[in-house]
Amino acid sequence: MIKFWQKKEELATFGNLKSYAMKSVKNECLNRLKHHDVKMGFADFQFHRSELYQIETNNLKDQILGFIRQLPEKQKTVIHLKDVEEYEISEIAKMLEMEENAVRINLMRARQKIKEQITKLMNYENRQITG
Numbered sequence: 001m002i003k004f005w006q007k008k009e010e011l012a013t014f015g016n017l018k019s020y021a022m023k024s025v026k027n028e029c030l031n032r033l034k035h036h037d038v039k040m041g042f043a044d045f046q047f048h049r050s051e052l053y054q055i056e057t058n059n060l061k062d063q064i065l066g067f068i069r070q071l072p073e074k075q076k077t078v079i080h081l082k083d084v085e086e087y088e089i090s091e092i093a094k095m096l097e098m099e100e101n102a103v104r105i106n107l108m109r110a111r112q113k114i115k116e117q118i119t120k121l122m123n124y125e126n127r128q129i130t131g
Contacts, residue, residue: 067117068110074098075110082107 081087093100
């Protein structure tokens with residue numbers, strides 16, 4: 001109806017107003033349906049993309065846990081106590097009867113090994129995508 005009002009001066013030039021009105025309403029309905037289909041397609045795409053992201057995130061999480069399991073026992077224990085259970089360095093040192101500096105070094109080495117493994121994994125996956 002708004003479009004008819006906007007084109008009120010031009011309506012006199014059309015021969016049969018009834019057929020023009022019917023055609024206009026039909027076209028408007030088709031446009032709205034098409035727009036709805038586009039919106040639904042985009043929503044499906046977003047949902048599918050979020051599912052893929054969740055799968056990739058879970059897969060990466062499993063791989064990182066695997067990297068942690070491969071660490072030497074002290075490094076594995078230190079990184080678990082610090083990053084998972086959120087203990088302070090001083091508390092970890094007392095629990096494991098180690099010097100604080102030794103705890104820091106083990107934590108640094110553990111994180112460094114995991115970072116290297118993740119970098120290798122990402123480089124491999126990037127080569128798979130581009131290759």
